Amino acid sequence: MKAIFAVVMLFAPIVLVAQRNLGTRATESGGPLMPEQAAYDVTFYSLDLTVNPADSSIAGSVTTYATIVHPIEWFVLDLDTVFTVTATTGGSPSADIDFLEFERRGSRIWIFLGQTYQPGERVRVRVNYHGRPRVAARPPWVGGFTWARTPSGEPWISLSCQNDGADLWWPCKDHPGDRADSVALRITVPTGLVCASNGKLLNVTDNRNGTSTFRWFVSTPINNYCVNISIAPYRTVDTLYTSVTGEKFPVTFWVIPEDYHRGVKHMPLFLKDLRFLEERLGPYPFRADKYGVVHTPYLGMEHQTLIAYGNEFRLNEFGYDWLHFHELAHEWWANLVSNADWKDMWIHEGFATYMEALYREYLAGDTAYHGFMEGIRKRIANRKPVAPRRATTSTEIYFFPPDYTHSDTDMYYKGAWILHTMRYLVGPQTMNRFLRRMAYPDPSLERVTDGSHCRYVTTADVLRTVELLSGTQFDWFFDVYLHQPQLPKLVTELNGNELILRWVVPDNLPFPMPVEVQFGENRIGLDMKTGVARLLLPSGITAIVDPDNWILKAAD
Numbered sequence: 120m121k122a123i124f125a126v127v128m129l130f131a132p133i134v135l136v137a138q139r140n141l142g143t144r145a146t147e148s149g150g151p152l153m154p155e156q157a158a159y160d161v162t163f164y165s166l167d168l169t170v171n172p173a174d175s176s177i178a179g180s181v182t183t184y185a186t187i188v189h190p191i192e193w194f195v196l197d198l199d200t201v202f203t204v205t206a207t208t209g210g211s212p213s214a215d216i217d218f219l220e221f222e223r224r225g226s227r228i229w230i231f232l233g234q235t236y237q238p239g240e241r242v243r244v245r246v247n248y249h250g251r252p253r254v255a256a257r258p259p260w261v262g263g264f265t266w267a268r269t270p271s272g273e274p275w276i277s278l279s280c281q282n283d284g285a286d287l288w289w290p291c292k293d294h295p296g297d298r299a300d301s302v303a304l305r306i307t308v309p310t311g312l313v314c315a316s317n318g319k320l321l322n323v324t325d326n327r328n329g330t331s332t333f334r335w336f337v338s339t340p341i342n343n344y345c346v347n348i349s350i351a352p353y354r355t356v357d358t359l360y361t362s363v364t365g366e367k368f369p370v371t372f373w374v375i376p377e378d379y380h381r382g383v384k385h386m387p388l389f390l391k392d393l394r395f396l397e398e399r400l401g402p403y404p405f406r407a408d409k410y411g412v413v414h415t416p417y418l419g420m421e422h423q424t425l426i427a428y429g430n431e432f433r434l435n436e437f438g439y440d441w442l443h444f445h446e447l448a449h450e451w452w453a454n455l456v457s458n459a460d461w462k463d464m465w466i467h468e469g470f471a472t473y474m475e476a477l478y479r480e481y482l483a484g485d486t487a488y489h490g491f492m493e494g495i496r497k498r499i500a501n502r503k504p505v506a507p508r509r510a511t512t513s514t515e516i517y518f519f520p521p522d523y524t525h526s527d528t529d530m531y532y533k534g535a536w537i538l539h540t541m542r543y544l545v546g547p548q549t550m551n552r553f554l555r556r557m558a559y560p561d562p563s564l565e566r567v568t569d570g571s572h573c574r575y576v577t578t579a580d581v582l583r584t585v586e587l588l589s590g591t592q593f594d595w596f597f598d599v600y601l602h603q604p605q606l607p608k609l610v611t612e613l614n615g616n617e618l619i620l621r622w623v624v625p626d627n628l629p630f631p632m633p634v635e636v637q638f639g640e641n642r643i644g645l646d647m648k649t650g651v652a653r654l655l656l657p658s659g660i661t662a663i664v665d666p667d668n669w670i671l672k673a674a675d
Contacts, residue, residue, distance in 0.1 A: 126168050137411045148284030148344070149294050149461045150512040155229075157190040159242070161299045164315050168289070169307040169330070170314075170350060172274040178249035179307075181289045185210060185243075187236045194230040194244050197293035202250035204228055211515035228290060253287060255279055258341035258417035259427070260517075260526060263287055267416035269351060276350040276416040279579045282513045283341035296459035298340040300531070300570060302371050303537055307332045308334040313353040315373040315413045317346060318423050323467035325493075337423070342457055347422035349413040351375050360390060360410065363397045364566060368406040372415040381432045382414070383441070392444045395478055396451065400552070400558040406457035407522060407568035411608065418442060421449030421471075433604075437482050441475065448474040453557050459575040461516040465601070466576055471559070475537060489657075489668065492539050495532040505533050506578045507600040537600045537669045543669035544633075545589045553588050557581065570581045595629045600671065607641050608673040609634065611664055615620015618654045623649060637666040 161183060168179035183196065198204070207230045212310040222229040228246060236242055253263035267275040284293040308315045310331050318337030325331050339348075356372040356379070370390065374382035385530045385562040388624075389412060395587035397403055403410060411425040419428040426449075430442035448471035459467055472495070480488035507516075518526055542550040557576070560563050564572040582597050599607055605625040612619040624630040639658045645652035656662055665672075 125212045127149070127373050129507045134203065140158050146511040148282065148286075149296075149510075149513075151510045152296070153195065154189075155193050155195040156292055156294065158191040159187050159194065159292075160184040161185050161297050162241075162288075163301055163303075164291065164299045165305075166289055166346075166347070170276065170348070172266065172276060172309065172312075172350075174251070175254070175264065176249065176251045177288065180245050180247045181614040182243055182245040183291070184241065186238055187214065187238050187240045187242060190235050190237055194232055194245070196228045196230070196246065196290040197284065198228055198246070198248065198290040199287050200226050200252065200561060201253060202248045204246060204248045206247040207244060208247075209242065210241045211242050212621055217242075219244070226286065245370070248290065253283075255417070259420045265416050269375045269431055273352045274309070274350065275375060275416055275559070276348075277413075277417060278347055278349070279417060279420055279427070281420060284408070285346055289346075291343050293343060295342060295344075295457065295461060296575070298342055298457065298573075302337040302341055302346055304335040304337075304346070304348070305332060306350075308350050309340065311352060312350050313373065315353060315425060316632060317341060317411075317423050318408045335373075336613070339364060339397055339405060339568075340457075340573045341423045342454065345421065345423040347420075347425055347427070349373065349415055349425070351414070351425065353377045354382075355412065355451065357388050358386060360393065362402045362406055363394075364402045364406070366402075366406050368403070368409060370512060371412070372525065373411070375414050378414065378432070385432055385443075388439060389447070392439060392447050396474065399474070399477065399554065400451045401555055401565045403571065404450060405568075408448075412443065419446050421453050421467075423450070423454040426450075437487065439478070439482070444475055445471055446479060451543075455573055456558060456576050457573070459577065460510050461513050461517055462507045462511045462637055463515075463577050464516050465530040465537075466578070466581065468530040469505070469538060470554075471529045471643060472531045474537040474540040474585040476539065492536065495535060497618065498528060499533045499536065500527065500529055501533070501604050501606055503527060503529065504602050504604050505529050505537070505650045506597075520637045533600075533671070540600070540669060540671045541585060541593075541596070544591070544593075545585065549588055553585055556584055556588060558585075595631060597625060599628050599630050604627075606673040607632070609664065609670070615635045616656045616658055618656055618664075620645060620647065620654075622650045624650070632670060634670065635665055635667070637663045642666070 163184040165182040168177050185356050202462050207219045208216045209219050210217050220231045226539045230244055255263035255265045258265055260280035262283045265277045269275045280287040285291050286293040304316050305329050308314050310329050314333040316335040318335050320335055321334040323333050353373040354376050358370050359367050360370045361367050372382050372386055405424045408424045412428050413425055415427040415429040426446040428443055430440055434440055453467040454472040458464055476488050476491045528610045582593055584595050603625055607630050608623040610623055620634055622630050633647050634645050636643055638656055
């Protein structure tokens with residue numbers, strides 16, 4: 120038996136999230152919902168907090184407004200055990216606020232409503248609390264507050280909580296499947312510091328007691344982990360951007376004073392990234408609020424309308440900042456389109472990663488595109504399904520068992536490769552339509568800014584969309600690549616002048632993946648519906664199987 124498989128390696132430096140041992144474990148977020156939390160739907164959060172850099176503490180209240188889905192007597196919220204709850208109040212939004220009894224049961228607050236609320240009724244619950252939040256051990260992967268200092272010694276405070284959940288700093292229903300329709304934030308900080316946050320800045324009040332209060336309002340649905348604050352003596356780089364829709368909206372970069380001029384220089388690059396993504400995916404989703412970037416002392420995160428940026432203004436050989444581009448792509452793939460369970464997180468990370476491959480193709484052509492894909496290919500571990508069928512927690516999806524301290528990046532790189540192979544099957548034009556349809560399922564939604572364009576998606580939605588646009592069944596493709604971990608292996612054999620190709624697939628799953636073969640000046644696509652194909656080669660000709668390396672498969 121002689122292997123005929125050949126691959127052309129196109130190397131280009133890739134700087135992305137690497138598999139790593141974080142040395143510590145994030146707290147849990149998500150997973151199957153307990154009945155008491157499945158019984159209500161959050162509509163609005165109002166955060167009123169004071170941040171005190173002097174002792175690294177926060178204090179204040181959070182009010183949750185919810186609509187009852189199933190009869191409920193106990194209202195259960197999540198909150199980290201480091202905080203002390205001093206009071207809970209609430210009741211119907213149309214009635215006076217009453218003091219409510221509560222119990223702390225581990226990381227949950229059980230609040231007795233005093234009566235049984237029925238489906239369709241509304242309730243509000245306020246929690247007063249204080250304490251010192253966890254210090255981020257490895258931000259943004261293991262989160263918490265980062266109490267840093269600027270080069271001049273001023274407070275530089277940031278927050279990260281994607282893997283841990285927003286209950287790391289405020290009481291909430293800590294599950295990706297229940298985004299509030301809107302959020303208000305009232306954040307008080309020492310005078311001289313600036314609080315950047317999500318949405319639109321309504322006003323700033325000088326309290327004449329050494330503090331200032333910043334009021335922000337988020338007008339669209341937002342993931343809990345995306346609600347964020349960053350605090351420093353920021354300066355702002357401001358511009359007005361014209362969207363592909365013709366609408367104008369503000370773009371602001373909050374940057375520490377020492378790097379202000381670097382921020383000014385970087386702003387045009389941010390706008391270039393924004394233009395590319397708008398042209399490929401449709402308009403920036405949050406035009407009613409803003410696009411914001413905030414300078415942070417950790418690498419970055421996709422906080423809605425307030426991208427955390429800490430890549431030290433580095434550009435790659437293609438002239439863009441990969442960190443900013445990746446986090447900006449999440450405004451579509453995470454914030455416009457969101458998973459309702461962590462098991463579908465590959466839609467956030469895989470799609471955002473694949474957009475960078477398309478960006479390199481746009482900037483530098485096919486070689487740059489394939490070079491990017493080759494660069495991330497060797498980082499795929501294939502130890503867990505990218506999209507498990509059962510509900511999972513953030514820890515289960517982002518880390519490897521048993522200790523859950525080693526990060527699993529397959530949702531990024533394998534997810535992107537799955538889209539790369541999908542493009543091979545459907546062609547570039549259908550792939551472009553697919554990506555835009557996934558972001559905006561109806562073109563009329565591209566003009567919407569009131570939040571009704573934001574939606575949840577699942578892996579099943581991805582399957583339905585690609586089947587609709589391609590007119591081809593893809594269930595076999597998803598079963599092999601997404602729902603189990605191992606890759607199919609393409610076995611090649613040369614028997615005289617006859618080339619024999621055979622797919623060896625985990626659990627003998629169907630896998631009719633066609634394969635291109637190049638020999639001499641000729642290239643042919645072989646039908647593999649039965650899992651086997653044969654090709655008679657001219658004498659003395661060497662064949663190259665999958666010459667452009669489109670197919671995600673096991674290495675020899």
